[in-house]
Amino acid sequence: MRILYFTRADSVHDQRFMAALAESGHEGFVLRLLPGEYPTPSGIKTLEWSGTQNQLTENDIPRLTQELSELLKAVQPDLVHAGPLQDLAFLVARTGFKPLLSMSWGFDLMHDVLASPDAAEKARFALGHSARLITDAQCSAAQAVNLGFDPEKICIFPWGVDLAHFTPAAARVRGTVWRERQGWGDKRVLLCLRSWEPNYGVDVLLQAFVEAAQKDDGLRLILLGDGSQREQLLSILEEGKVNDKVFLGGRVPNQDLITYYGAADIYVTPSHVDGSSVSLMEAMACALPTIASDIPANAEWIAEGQTGWLFADGDHHALAELLQKAASFDLPSVGKRARKVAEKRADWQRNKQLLLLCWEQALTSSKGASQ
Secondary structure (H helix, E strand, C coil): CEEEEEECCCCHHHHHHHHHHHHCCCEEEEEECCCCCCCCCCCEEECCCCCCCCCCCCCHHHHHHHHHHHHHHHHCCCEEEECCHHHHHHHHHHHCCCCEEEECCCHHHHHHHHHCHHHHHHHHHHHHCCCEEEECCHHHHHHHHHCCCCHHHEEECCCCECCCCCCHHHHHHHHHHHHHHHCCCCCEEEEECCCCCHHHCHHHHHHHHHHHHCCCCCEEEEEECCCCCHHHHHHHHHHHCCHHHEEEEECCCHHHHHHHHHHCCEEEECCCCCCCCHHHHHHHHCCCCEEEECCHHHHCCCCECCCEEEECCCCHHHHHHHHHHHHHCCHHHHHHHHHHHHHHHCEHHHHHHHHHHHHHHHHHHHHHHHC
């Protein structure tokens, strides 16, 4: 089978999907909306086109639809795997190509379709032309059904993590060394590595940290990442006078994150919108308890007091209170339970078999519909 993987740019998820495609025995191609120098796994052929420099606009649609149509005729894939829904799956649907396997990235169904009637209509159009839908969370699947998609055609599985790399023992060894060098051996250390963008609520965490750290001098924060809210977030730290209690590490390669998971006592994800967060699953794999915003996708992973704790989304006072209470929590026991959940549900080596099955189902259903 010739499979074209169509994505925006590059991420840990993209690398995993392309690697699975390269290992599958199928002939694989990748097309990206945004031009750039991206790593592509051996065995996957990168396709060139003009794309767009930023997010897809209405003015781009006619040109890119025509260009994509010509490219598909030249490559003649048996299946196109494309997402997010409103731009990439939508473009493929406009060309009339079949079979299309659409993939939700979480925000497209959990935020965009609720925020914009146009986004909802584009998602509905893409779904209406899709043989199958891949999503990583039950809440996203439910939203697709609300848009009229057949629940029998949805492949639901967490995209998972490398459980052989993200282990409690490896994390502890590396993290302990880092923590001692930092002089934080006797502190209670929080970790957040969500992007500094509005959807991810890092500002909520920083407001909560300032409030909690003023009452608890033992709190420390490892804050990784970057983004468009950089100035705003740094201002919160500056005004709160907690710069000396925060480590700013910037963007860190995925394989190096294990050091920071090992250095932390608690992982915090304050996202307003999410699917099954890869960083949340990595934290759980490293036996790290999590404090998370009470949104549907997080609630699918965090059982209160069992694998972590939830706070009302956007409520920095509630989060600050939880950060202080954490001093009395049995963190090691919660972390051990989190690892067991990761082993059961977040193993990419097992979950990727569902991806292979979904490809086969999309192709088979398309052939059946054409007969």
